[in-house]
Amino acid sequence: MVISFVSCSTGNQQSDFSVPYEKYELSNGLTVILNQDRSDPITSLVIVYHVGSNREVPGKTGFAHLFEHMMFQRSENVEEDQFFKYIEGAGGNLNGGTSFDQTVYFEVVPKNALELAMWLESDRMGYMINTVTPRSFALQQNVVQNEKRQYVDNMPYGFTDYVISKNLYPSGHPYNWDVIGEMEDIENATIDDVKEFHRKFYVPNNATLVVSGDFKKSKVKPLIEKYFGEIPAGNEVNDPEPANITLNEIKKLYHEDSFANAPQLNMVFPTCENFTRDSYSLNVLAQLLGQGKKSPLYKVLVREKQLTSGVTINNQSLELTGSLRINITANPDISLADVEKGIFEAFSKFESDGFDDNDLERIKAKLETDFYNSISSILYKSFMLGYYNEMAGSPDYLTRELETIRGITTEDVWDVYNRYIKGKNYVATSFVPRGQLNLVAEGSADAAIIEEDITQATQMEITDTSV
Numbered sequence: 001m002v003i004s005f006v007s008c009s010t011g012n013q014q015s016d017f018s019v020p021y022e023k024y025e026l027s028n029g030l031t032v033i034l035n036q037d038r039s040d041p042i043t044s045l046v047i048v049y050h051v052g053s054n055r056e057v058p059g060k061t062g063f064a065h066l067f068e069h070m071m072f073q074r075s076e077n078v079e080e081d082q083f084f085k086y087i088e089g090a091g092g093n094l095n096g097g098t099s100f101d102q103t104v105y106f107e108v109v110p111k112n113a114l115e116l117a118m119w120l121e122s123d124r125m126g127y128m129i130n131t132v133t134p135r136s137f138a139l140q141q142n143v144v145q146n147e148k149r150q151y152v153d154n155m156p157y158g159f160t161d162y163v164i165s166k167n168l169y170p171s172g173h174p175y176n177w178d179v180i181g182e183m184e185d186i187e188n189a190t191i192d193d194v195k196e197f198h199r200k201f202y203v204p205n206n207a208t209l210v211v212s213g214d215f216k217k218s219k220v221k222p223l224i225e226k227y228f229g230e231i232p233a234g235n236e237v238n239d240p241e242p243a244n245i246t247l248n249e250i251k252k253l254y255h256e257d258s259f260a261n262a263p264q265l266n267m268v269f270p271t272c273e274n275f276t277r278d279s280y281s282l283n284v285l286a287q288l289l290g291q292g293k294k295s296p297l298y299k300v301l302v303r304e305k306q307l308t309s310g311v312t313i314n315n316q317s318l319e320l321t322g323s324l325r326i327n328i329t330a331n332p333d334i335s336l337a338d339v340e341k342g343i344f345e346a347f348s349k350f351e352s353d354g355f356d357d358n359d360l361e362r363i364k365a366k367l368e369t370d371f372y373n374s375i376s377s378i379l380y381k382s383f384m385l386g387y388y389n390e391m392a393g394s395p396d397y398l399t400r401e402l403e404t405i406r407g408i409t410t411e412d413v414w415d416v417y418n419r420y421i422k423g424k425n426y427v428a429t430s431f432v433p434r435g436q437l438n439l440v441a442e443g444s445a446d447a448a449i450i451e452e453d454i455t456q457a458t459q460m461e462i463t464d465t466s467v
Contacts, residue, residue, distance in 0.1 A: 002375075010121050019375070021385060022217070022249055023368065028233040029205025032224055033385050034397055035212040037378050043213030044108045044379045045117045047125070048386035050106045051201035052101040052448060054174035054240060054320055062144065062181015063189065063197045064100040070194065071105065072096070072166040076127035080136070082266040083120055090116055098179055101319040102390060110377050111214045126231035129198045137191050139464045145459070148180050153452055157431050163447045164268050164325075167251045167427045171241060174320060203234025208389045210382040217287040219322050242273040243320040247425035249366040253447040256442040263432040264329045265336040271315055271322040271420050279317035279449070280404045281412040282420065284316045288355055288413065289346070290326070295324070296346040296353070305342050307334050309418045319391060324420065336430045336441045347422070360410060429454055 074080040092109030107117040150240040152158040169176040290313035312327040375381040388397035430440035
């Protein structure tokens, strides 16, 4: 067992910020991070599995998200739908989430219920998969299908991410599909598929367990060993390599949206993977371009041309690659061709007017505030400690990120603007209210979205009535 006692500290006189933690590893490869915080008599338990939709392959997409649903059903010692009952009965709450790169499960409980949370999480880590039945599997396949109908098919602009992913990333790239997956793949998935996915990725040596809050290490460590130590390690799981992309052409797609009341334009530029200096510089660039009334996008699109009431722009750097996205919901009856032209006018304004040191420091201060907000509770702190350990290799990145943000220079910002944005190819989506094709951006092609006829919607047949 390897143990390290660390206090994440910036080492910077600007701040005394630190997050004390102890990190060690069980014999089965499970990484454990303990963070004592006695500000409230509660504890959080978070497990970060290094598996998201980027571990899937074409034809078997949506498995990570589907498996998240399965993990809340039952395990060998926990009856069906009892996970919520146990935790809520103890006065706590629990949930989970799946992204492109990771899957997270958490509980926040009174400190006297921490052992209960450990038992539940360990039971579904080590002893869940053999309880999956055709009935329980079909039920969750139906839940996922209905989730897509609710949050994609029947939401304004719901297909936007789908269209962007299909056109930004080449076929076979792990970000070419949404986290929820292709419905055909969900329908065709088998229990054997799910068991194989579990055996490969839901293993102790592909996870980080974080306990934060009011607890005594002398009591918690034996409990962690008791509940998690006996779970067998899986085969070695290698981290995926970055897979940055370039676009050979500008791609413009449109869709008549039955639920939209106003036209919306998205422009997406390929960028880079996370934890690189470029990724942090791009975060600063995005803020300079579109955050606040002094930004060029706001000045041109909102104040001068009155094309929209607001601007959204962000850089999302993920494990394999990233993208900078500009999202503009235009005012009713505004042409998205005019919005697109306005964006390039804002770029020209940015190039001619630039920004000063005060602008740069203001943006970095905002990003630093956002950083502190991301660890403002024991739960958020647990998320971040687990995330940085799995994705960056060490919880120390919690403070290294802060140092990197503070160190971004004017030269860094102009460098990423010139290499990733200026004159570069992009994907643009025009989603317009049905019957208003005259508002799409110039040169756009039909996105050819196949929408489900809800009157013909199908559900997986539930034939097994066993519990």
